[in-house]
Amino acid sequence: MKYSVLIFVLTMLVIQQYTQSLAFAEEIYTSNVEIGQSQQGRGLYVEQFGLGAERIVVVASIHGTETIGTPLCNQFIDALYKNPTWLDGRTLYIIRMANPDGVVEDIRGNRHNIDINRNFPTGNFGRGWFNGDEPLSAPETVVLMDFFSQVVPERVLTIHQPLNGIDYDGPADELALSLSEVSGVRIHRLGSRSGSLGSFVGKELNIPIVTLEIPASAQQRSSEWLWGKYGVILQGFLEYDASKTQSD
Ligand SMILES: [Zn+2]
Numbered sequence: 319m320k321y322s323v324l325i326f327v328l329t330m331l332v333i334q335q336y337t338q339s340l341a342f343a344e345e346i347y348t349s350n351v352e353i354g355q356s357q358q359g360r361g362l363y364v365e366q367f368g369l370g371a372e373r374i375v376v377v378a379s380i381h382g383t384e385t386i387g388t389p390l391c392n393q394f395i396d397a398l399y400k401n402p403t404w405l406d407g408r409t410l411y412i413i414r415m416a417n418p419d420g421v422v423e424d425i426r427g428n429r430h431n432i433d434i435n436r437n438f439p440t441g442n443f444g445r446g447w448f449n450g451d452e453p454l455s456a457p458e459t460v461v462l463m464d465f466f467s468q469v470v471p472e473r474v475l476t477i478h479q480p481l482n483g484i485d486y487d488g489p490a491d492e493l494a495l496s497l498s499e500v501s502g503v504r505i506h507r508l509g510s511r512s513g514s515l516g517s518f519v520g521k522e523l524n525i526p527i528v529t530l531e532i533p534a535s536a537q538q539r540s541s542e543w544l545w546g547k548y549g550v551i552l553q554g555f556l557e558y559d560a561s562k563t564q565s566d
Pocket of ligand 1: 381384478479
């Protein structure tokens, strides 16, 4: 008799735990929206976590040959489920794959060989066969521009390869410094590239945007290793409090 009561109590505890974690999951994971399509008709998806007022964006794989940000985002999402308080007061938008055609074809640009990350309508846009004859000639760039213009986030992080360092555009010097300090990854200014997402978000929209460059040596590493090395940057970026930094 006692034994069956114990089993019952344990079962109830397990069920309670399970339903709580389900509620948790529903609470932080709000949506996965197709915001548009690639040249080849593949979906560009934005996953949204949290419902807070502060809006934060992470973008991976905008260059089809630099895909390491995608497994890093997968690890980030796993960590969010384990640490839902990271999302307090925040809405996080993750674009795990900004250039799906490029990833599938293993090419840097889109299917028409236009670099999505050089095709934004910026003051420094440079016409060229790989940049596009004119801004927004790549449908992926149009989709991303519309997304950023509508969401108007507080800050943006984008993940590239194969350099090593943290770069930034727009009013992001304090943010970049704090991410460098927490991770040991040094700041490495590359300058605003013509028609890049960094130039568009940082210079045209005046929103802080940080670029994390991950070296080629990390390519063969597991996603767990990636998270061990770069997780502090993603967490630090998400939880960054600009007011705190400025008052220090
Ligand atoms: Zn890149």
